[in-house]
Amino acid sequence: MRTMDILTVIGIVLGISAIFVGNYLDGGHIASLLNFPAIFIVLMGTFGAVFVQTSLVTMKRAMKLLSWVLFPPVIHLDKDIARIISWSITARQEGLLGLEALIEKEKNKFSQKGLQLLVDGSEPETIRIVLENDIQIFESRSNEAAKVFESMGGYSPTIGIIGAVIGLIHVMNNLADPSMLGAGIATAFVATIYGVAFANLLFLPCAAKIKAVSRSIVQYNEMILEGISAIAEGENPRSIDLRLKSYLN
Numbered sequence: 001m002r003t004m005d006i007l008t009v010i011g012i013v014l015g016i017s018a019i020f021v022g023n024y025l026d027g028g029h030i031a032s033l034l035n036f037p038a039i040f041i042v043l044m045g046t047f048g049a050v051f052v053q054t055s056l057v058t059m060k061r062a063m064k065l066l067s068w069v070l071f072p073p074v075i076h077l078d079k080d081i082a083r084i085i086s087w088s089i090t091a092r093q094e095g096l097l098g099l100e101a102l103i104e105k106e107k108n109k110f111s112q113k114g115l116q117l118l119v120d121g122s123e124p125e126t127i128r129i130v131l132e133n134d135i136q137i138f139e140s141r142s143n144e145a146a147k148v149f150e151s152m153g154g155y156s157p158t159i160g161i162i163g164a165v166i167g168l169i170h171v172m173n174n175l176a177d178p179s180m181l182g183a184g185i186a187t188a189f190v191a192t193i194y195g196v197a198f199a200n201l202l203f204l205p206c207a208a209k210i211k212a213v214s215r216s217i218v219q220y221n222e223m224i225l226e227g228i229s230a231i232a233e234g235e236n237p238r239s240i241d242l243r244l245k246s247y248l249n
Helices: 005-025 036-053 055-067 077-094 097-102 109-119 124-173 178-232 237-248
Strands: none
Touching: 005 036, 005 109, 005 178, 036 124, 036 178, 055 124, 077 097, 077 178, 097 109, 109 124, 109 178, 124 178
């Protein structure tokens, strides 16, 4: 079961607090930063621009991987190394076919595929090529998902400026009515704040977090690849253990 990343929660709270508390300490009112038209312009404009450039498949993947920001996959390298060593011991004692019973019990699909290749008697080089290809595809698709949020971080400040211009147009159209000036000016400046804040406190950090989690999963899969390749080459468990423990550092 995945647990919430408390550092992400603290970061989000600190980022939002920096704006609202800072505004309050400077003599402003929190309500002055709550402007629905400005939020609508920035968010809808940003999502609209990203939808134009992104395929439906990539967008779905990006929304799915967004859960990594708060609930990143938990990886226990020490336990997984011990599991791989147990595979090697089984292979030496019972042969590669002895691993067949472990395939269905394995929850990690990458590990399942590696064990299946071992049981099928694939050559070590073939196993390495197949699994490396899976790693590259996973990394590429994860980066594509991260780029969706990077694009949002690029568009958001510009859309915020558009919101500011709309607010100023509203002000100019109501110069004869002083009662209408305040709302227009508020929308103008607050839209800019939202555009920059969403980009730097939300979209870009989310992209960076997805890339970081992706890198950790890639390194984890590379460790499994090394272990499975070593088993296929007939290395002894002690040698495999020494090789894989380098990933703990």
